[in-house]
Every structure is written in C-alpha cells, then in structure tokens.
Amino acid sequence: MLPKKEKKDQILLQKSKFFLEEVNELKFSDSPWPIPPTKIYASIDELDKNEKYIMSNFSYSPGLGNLMFQYASLRSFAEDHNANLILPSNTLLRRAFGNFDNKVIFLRPQAIDQYLIKNQKLAKVYNECCKFYSNISLFFEKQSIEILNGYFQSFKYFNDKKEFILKQFKFLPLINDRAHKGLEDAKFKLWDEELNRDPEEQGNDVVVKLPDMFDSEYYFVGIHVRHGLDITMHSRNIRHGHTFASIDFYQNAINYFIKEYHWRKLIFVVAGDDLKWAKKVFSQFFKEKFLYVESGQREIDLATLRLCNATILSTGTFSWWNAYLTNGPTVYYSGWPRLGSELDKLVTKSDYFLPSWISL
Structure with a gap:
C-alpha cells in the first residue's frame, strides 16, 4: 500500500549533529569526518623568503559561500603569478574540502592578524563585493607578500580556470x-513507491530488479532556500539591500523546469535555512516530488545539492556556489539586490551571474 500523499512526496534526510573544536589544529570533537592533518606554519618567519605569497583578511564574512569566493579568486591570482596563497589554519574551508594543493599555505590566524595590522598601509582593498576589477596588479614592487582584501565575488576572476577550481572544492570523503x-x-x-513494492520485502543486500520498461532515471533539480531570520528580520541587511526570493519566483522556477523538462522524471531537492516555510510553499505542487535535505550541516547540504542536474538559485553566495558546482541549467532570482539600495550600487550583475544562467 502506498503511504499517504503528504508522506509520499516529502522525503527527509535525517540530521546528525557534530561540534567544532579548535585545539592545536582544527578538528571535530564528535564527527564522522575528521579534518585531514596538514602542515601549519606558526609565523611568517618560517616561510620561504624566495617564494611569493598572497595574503588576505578572511574574516570579512565567515559564511561558506563568501569564503569560497575569496579562495577561488585569490587562488586564481596566485596561479597567475606562481605564488602561494596563505590561509588561516582555522578556516572553515578545511571543514568542507580536502583537496588543497601544495601552493596553499596554512598559517596560524594570530600570525596573519599581526602581519595584516602591521602592514595595513600596504594592503590593496577592493570593497565592492560583486564587481570584477580588471586592473589588479600584483608583485610589481618585488615584495614577497601581497595583501589583497575584498570579497572578490565575481566568476570572472576564476572562470577561465574552472576545472582547476572545481578540483580544489572536493568535499571530504565522508561528507561526499x-x-x-x-x-x-x-x-x-x-x-518502491512507483512500483508499489514493500521495501521490507526487498531486503538490504539484494540486487534491485526493475521492469524492462521502467524509467529508473530521475532528473534532480536542487533548490537552496534562503528565508531565515538573517534575511527576513535583520533590519541592517534589509536596509542594505538584501532580499529573499519571493514565492512567485519559486513557483515560476519550478514551473519552468516542469515545462522545459516535461519528459523527465523530476525530483526537487530542497535545502536551506527555513525548510518549514519551504514545505508550506512547495506543498501546492501536488504532483511533484520533493526531497528535503535535513542534514543540519551546510557542508552536507552543499554536497547534496552539487549532485543534482540543475539548480534553482535563490539569493546569497551559498546558493550561487550550489549552481556553480552543479554546472547544469540554472535559473536565479532577479530581484536581488533591492533596486536602488546601497548593495545594488556594489553589484554588477553581469560580473556576478554567469551569462548562461536564466533570470526569473
């Protein structure tokens, strides 16, 4: 017997909790995926003086999507100049990814902070978050360490090295x-639901036998919902120009994929910061199937969304990287940032959104 409709179309990935603990190096105190050990330098003096380095203030914004933009852009600069990129050893990037190459140097955050404060007049600062600066010149004064501060949230900084960057963002094995x-x-x-089979009768270790004419392939569309308090109730963010995607946008985006891929068996994979709201909004699509990722961890959310075939991009850099890592058909919310706001003045949409992505 099939389950009731509301349970049939809403599948949950269960939550598992773990906590971050910093000792001599970043690690988890209760985690199924330990952070791989790596060499960590204690001071600037330990670095090879014959090498070139790029350093940045990675505390601009600690969100995973923001850190990924900083890393991708600065790592691209380093590659262009045969330089090393210095990262703080406690960066949350290490919590998600484990494929950093030998041109990435991990330094104690205290040593980075001291150097940045001491040499702040030498820093090159690019404050507009989502704009491509085409005239960034590095290492012309023969210094060994170049300080670059900014968000660097434009695909134009690294898209010419896309495969190289994607390899850097390889999730830790247990997350993957x-x-x-x-x-x-x-x-x-x-x-089991489509074939009206009892999963208990199938067993755990048997080969799944499907009817010859059964279409077993699904087309997964990832949706990252950003509707939490930081964006809906945070007055400073709202005044600055941050917006959240409207219900109309989600309706139009889902209908777009239903129409354009009507011959495919669509599954909408939903992750985000307000799944209760998302379930209420998406419940109107009675005929569609939704998978809600309730992992409780953003790394698992992003790793799951990356496995999808296509993306519905709401707002925020986490959602942006969901689309970029997926590398499939993408539609995005056109109402971000709020027109005429301070943030709107800092965003050049043609530098931020890829030209192949569709605005709705």
Missing part, C-alpha cells in the same frame, strides 16, 4: 559519501 547515500536512498524509496 553521506550526500551520495542520501540521494541513492531517496531513489530506491521512489522506485
């Missing part, structure tokens, strides 16, 4: 495994 398992388990459950 959990994301794959979540979608695989959901797929098997959907097969």
Whole structure:
C-alpha cells in the first residue's frame, strides 16, 4: 500500500549533529569526518623568503559561500603569478574540502592578524563585493607578500580556470559519501513507491530488479532556500539591500523546469535555512516530488545539492556556489539586490551571474 500523499512526496534526510573544536589544529570533537592533518606554519618567519605569497583578511564574512569566493579568486591570482596563497589554519574551508594543493599555505590566524595590522598601509582593498576589477596588479614592487582584501565575488576572476577550481572544492570523503547515500536512498524509496513494492520485502543486500520498461532515471533539480531570520528580520541587511526570493519566483522556477523538462522524471531537492516555510510553499505542487535535505550541516547540504542536474538559485553566495558546482541549467532570482539600495550600487550583475544562467 502506498503511504499517504503528504508522506509520499516529502522525503527527509535525517540530521546528525557534530561540534567544532579548535585545539592545536582544527578538528571535530564528535564527527564522522575528521579534518585531514596538514602542515601549519606558526609565523611568517618560517616561510620561504624566495617564494611569493598572497595574503588576505578572511574574516570579512565567515559564511561558506563568501569564503569560497575569496579562495577561488585569490587562488586564481596566485596561479597567475606562481605564488602561494596563505590561509588561516582555522578556516572553515578545511571543514568542507580536502583537496588543497601544495601552493596553499596554512598559517596560524594570530600570525596573519599581526602581519595584516602591521602592514595595513600596504594592503590593496577592493570593497565592492560583486564587481570584477580588471586592473589588479600584483608583485610589481618585488615584495614577497601581497595583501589583497575584498570579497572578490565575481566568476570572472576564476572562470577561465574552472576545472582547476572545481578540483580544489572536493568535499571530504565522508561528507561526499553521506550526500551520495542520501540521494541513492531517496531513489530506491521512489522506485518502491512507483512500483508499489514493500521495501521490507526487498531486503538490504539484494540486487534491485526493475521492469524492462521502467524509467529508473530521475532528473534532480536542487533548490537552496534562503528565508531565515538573517534575511527576513535583520533590519541592517534589509536596509542594505538584501532580499529573499519571493514565492512567485519559486513557483515560476519550478514551473519552468516542469515545462522545459516535461519528459523527465523530476525530483526537487530542497535545502536551506527555513525548510518549514519551504514545505508550506512547495506543498501546492501536488504532483511533484520533493526531497528535503535535513542534514543540519551546510557542508552536507552543499554536497547534496552539487549532485543534482540543475539548480534553482535563490539569493546569497551559498546558493550561487550550489549552481556553480552543479554546472547544469540554472535559473536565479532577479530581484536581488533591492533596486536602488546601497548593495545594488556594489553589484554588477553581469560580473556576478554567469551569462548562461536564466533570470526569473
């Protein structure tokens, strides 16, 4: 017997909690994925004086999407100049990714802070968050360390090295495994529902046998919903120009994929900061199936969304990287930032959104 409709179309990936603990190096005190050990320098004096380095203030904004933009852009600059990129050893990037190459140097955050304060007059600062600066010149004065501060949130800084950057953002194995398992388990459950099979009768270790004419392939559309208090109730963010995607946008975006991919078996994979709101909004699509990723961890959310075929991009850099890592058809919310706001003056949309992405 099929489950009730509301349970049939809403599949949950369960939450697992872990906590971050910093000792001599970043690690988890209660985690299924330990952070890989790496060499950490204690001071600037330990660095090779014959090498070139790029340093930045990575405390501009600690969000994972913001850090990924900073890393991708600065790593691209370093590659262009045969330089090393210095990262604070406690960066949250290490919590998600584990494929940093040998041109990435980890330095104690205290040493970075001291150097940045001492040499703040030498820093090159680019305050407009989402604009491509085409005239950034580095290492012309033969200094060994170049300080670059800014958000650098434009694909134009690194898109010419896309494959190289994507390899840098390789998720830690257990994060990746959990994301794959979540979608695989959901797929098997959907097969059982479509074929009216009892999963208990199938067993755990049997080969799944499907009818010859059964279409077993699903087309996953990732949706990152940003509707939490930081964007809906935070007065400073609202005044600055941050917006959240409207209900109309989600309706139009979902209908776009239903129309354009009507021959595919669509599954909408939803992650975000307000899934209760998302479930209420998406419940109107009675015929569609939604998978809600309730991992409780942004790294697993992003790793799961990356496995999708296409993306519905709401707002924010986390959602942006969901689309970029997925590298498939993408529609995005055109109402960000709020027209005429301070943030609107800092954003050049043609520098921020890829030309192949569709504005709705």
